[in-house]
Amino acid sequence: MAELGINIDHVATVRQARRTYEPDPVWAAALAELGGADGITVHLREDRRHINDRDLRILRETVTVKLNLEMACEEGVVEIACRTKPAQATLVPERREEVTTEGGLDVHGQQKRVAEVIRRLQDAGIAVSLFLDPDGKQIETAAELKADAVELHTGRYALAEPGAAQQKELETLAAAGASIRRAGIALHAGHGLTYRNVKPIATIEGMHELNIGHSIIARAIMVGLEQAVREMKRLVS
Numbered sequence: 001m002a003e004l005g006i007n008i009d010h011v012a013t014v015r016q017a018r019r020t021y022e023p024d025p026v027w028a029a030a031l032a033e034l035g036g037a038d039g040i041t042v043h044l045r046e047d048r049r050h051i052n053d054r055d056l057r058i059l060r061e062t063v064t065v066k067l068n069l070e071m072a073c074e075e076g077v078v079e080i081a082c083r084t085k086p087a088q089a090t091l092v093p094e095r096r097e098e099v100t101t102e103g104g105l106d107v108h109g110q111q112k113r114v115a116e117v118i119r120r121l122q123d124a125g126i127a128v129s130l131f132l133d134p135d136g137k138q139i140e141t142a143a144e145l146k147a148d149a150v151e152l153h154t155g156r157y158a159l160a161e162p163g164a165a166q167q168k169e170l171e172t173l174a175a176a177g178a179s180i181r182r183a184g185i186a187l188h189a190g191h192g193l194t195y196r197n198v199k200p201i202a203t204i205e206g207m208h209e210l211n212i213g214h215s216i217i218a219r220a221i222m223v224g225l226e227q228a229v230r231e232m233k234r235l236v237s
């Protein structure tokens with residue numbers, strides 16, 4: 001059975017829209033744990049557009065399930081990671097102008113830098129996962145670099161038309177998943193997964209961890225809004 005990591009970045013996105021104290025991703029992490037989350041995932045971006053240093057510091061102290069830090073191979077964040085020591089770091093590409101992580105990390109093209117970051121994180125006792133497209137060359141490199149896990153980018157699958165196109169993307173992911181497991185690396189997946197499209201990914205042979213954010217936070221707003229309005233209505237009337 002796949003473990004579920006909840007990406008709580010968007011809780012911080014709403015907070016940052018007003019630069020206030022609520023909603024607090026630290027509270028969200030506790031509620032996610034109560035709901036049965038196996039992990040809490042946050043992305044400390046270079047521009048700190050949602051999760052910030054304070055969030056990471058407190059989450060490190062309060063999260064009792066696996067804390068997974070998504071991060072770029074950028075010096076400042078590598079230093080913070082080595083100091084903070086989350087259970088796992090997931091290396092992702094990062095561009096300032098992107099709305100969200102757009103593609104997998106090119107570990108093949110920047111092998112030397114990625115190898116150095118992996119070594120520093122592993123030396124600090126942090127398991128390293130690489131966020132990769134389902135591409136043979138990238139997966140081979142991940143094995144050479146002795147990554148602990150590979151998180152397959154499911155974005156193309158999520159965006160594909162349901163039917164033949166989506167099935168093809170699923171087969172590509174399943175084949176990539178098999179080579180990852182053959183290489184002795186833990187298989188993770190994430191990006192764009194929703195209540196409608198998650199099942200075929202969760203049932204890929206050997207799937208160990210799924211990281212899901214947007215769809216769960218979006219649903220939380222919808223299932224919670226009615227109660228929130230009732231509470232305010234009682235106060236004003």
Ligand code: PXP
Pocket residue numbers: 007009043070090092100101131151189190191192193211212213214215
């Ligand atoms: N995995 C990685 C590596 C990501 O960068 C993201 C988005 O931050 C996710 C999973 C979660 O994606 P989504 O928010 O679309 O569920």
